Amino acid sequence: MGRVVGVVGGGQLARMMIAPAVELGVELRVLAEEPGMAAALAASDVGDYRDAETVLAFARGVDVVTFDHEHVPHDVLRAVLAEGIPVHPGPDALQYAQDKLLMRAKLAELGMPQPEWSAVRDAAELQAFIDEHGGRAVVKTARGGYDGKGVRVVSAGTEADDWFATIAEFGEGADGHGGALLAEELVPFTRELAQQVARRPGGEVVSWPIVETVQRDGVCAEVIAPAPHASERLLEVAARLGVDIATGLGVTGMLAVELFETSDERILVNELAMRPHNSGHWTQDGAVTSQFEQHLRAVLDLPLGDPSPREEWSVMVNILGGPAEGTLEDRFAAAMAAHPSVKIHTYGKAPRPGRKVGHINASGDDLDDVAYQARAATAFFQ
Known part of the structure; x- marks a missing residue:
């Protein structure tokens, strides 16, 4: 078809897009984080996906930008869109996969069934949530967790003190809620x-x-x-x-x-x-x-x-x-x-x-x- 799809992220998901891209007559280009990654066969560029100029330089050579992961910063995505380059999924949607607190709030607005939850900003708020939900809860970092990372089952608010102390490292949410963790009921x-x-x-x-x-x-x-x-x-x-x-x-x-x-x-x-x-x-x-x-x-x-x-x-x-x-x-x-x-x-x-x-x-x-x-x-x- 002569179309070029750019994938930000060089992991196995980008790697597994290569074969169907060939079959569809689509050229696949990958912006990999470093040389030798899983999608090296299609890695036309290597660079930092958090840097707007790096991503823009990559995006200018493709027809549409998509992703191997959800970690590209919101402002970088907006910069690509501002150049008239399609981004799928777009930042307005992707924010809900990037930020669990935003996701919970939006799903509640849409009336979707989900565990009881709350944003908690310190050990006292987490303890109050635990006390209201049977003495145990799941606590998550709002951003950055994957494959079990950034998730804990706790029975005391102090069990997340290290996360509360370094909360800024997890990134500011799109709604400015940096400083909060996500507490959820422990679903049976x-x-x-x-x-x-x-x-x-x-x-x-x-x-x-x-x-x-x-x-x-x-x-x-x-x-x-x-x-x-x-x-x-x-x-x-x-x-x-x-x-x-x-x-x-x-x-x-x-x-x-x-x-x-x-x-x-x-x-x-x-x-x-x-x-x-x-x-x-x-x-x-x-x-x-x-x-x-x-x-x-x-x-x-x-x-x-x-x-x-x-x-x-x-x-x-x-x-x-x-x-x-x-x-x-x-x-x-x-x-x-x-x-x-x-x-x-x-x-x-x-x-x-x-x-x-x-x-x-x-x-x-x-x-x-x-x-x-x-x-x-x-x-x-x-």
Whole structure:
């Protein structure tokens, strides 16, 4: 098509946009944080995404700017827009993925179901919230947390004193609320779910089926698609929730809505991500249109693809950490020979404890066998 998409951020999400970009005839350029990152194959530029001039110089060579992460400062995004360069998702939407306090307030305004919450500015306010919510609470930094970082379960207000003392380091919120943490009720959930949707600037929205996510130490370890034992009501409610949030926030591109399911079958919004997301990696091999192709279609305002599953079940298992000795590449042949039906995706990252260095997808009509194939193949890379 001769279109050029610029991705700010050189991680694995940008890396996984490369193949669908080639297939769509789209040129992909990446502004990587440093040389040798996961998306090095498309890294046309290396520089600081927090510096407006660096991002502007990159953006002037593309047709549209999108992201591998949500951390680009608001003023940088505004500077790109001021030059007439489209940004998807735009800063008005992205702020709600960057700042959890803004997100909570906006979701409340939209009437979305979510945990009880409050902005707390010191240990006394946090303690009052804890006392009002059964003696325990979740406290989060409003900005910057990811994969379990910036999240604590506390039973005393003083357990976040170090965060209160250094609150300015977490960044000033778009509404000037720097100096506050987010306190949330500790939700008695039975499992975690994720709903993905894609929305293009013209307004078209599509949804994948809701999935179950399995977390270990605050990091996503597995995804089962669709979520087992999901009633038709749950599927419909979750899809409508995703569409309503995407529309209400003006999201363009991919949106992942992380959810809690409670014992009384309520679903509550946990967090949002406005980009391709770990909960959607199964779509690379298990859906008619992957989240990575769909994101490119959406930010280019092209007709969206069919999100239907190709098989009854898909399971994605993250390769966390990697082998203690040797490299991932050393394990490929054995894993492929033992499990020829799985698809192996690696990120070009060096092994490190807890680090996401790849994932494995499996699909089929028997969930037990699909899960076994994905998990057993992943074990070759540990």
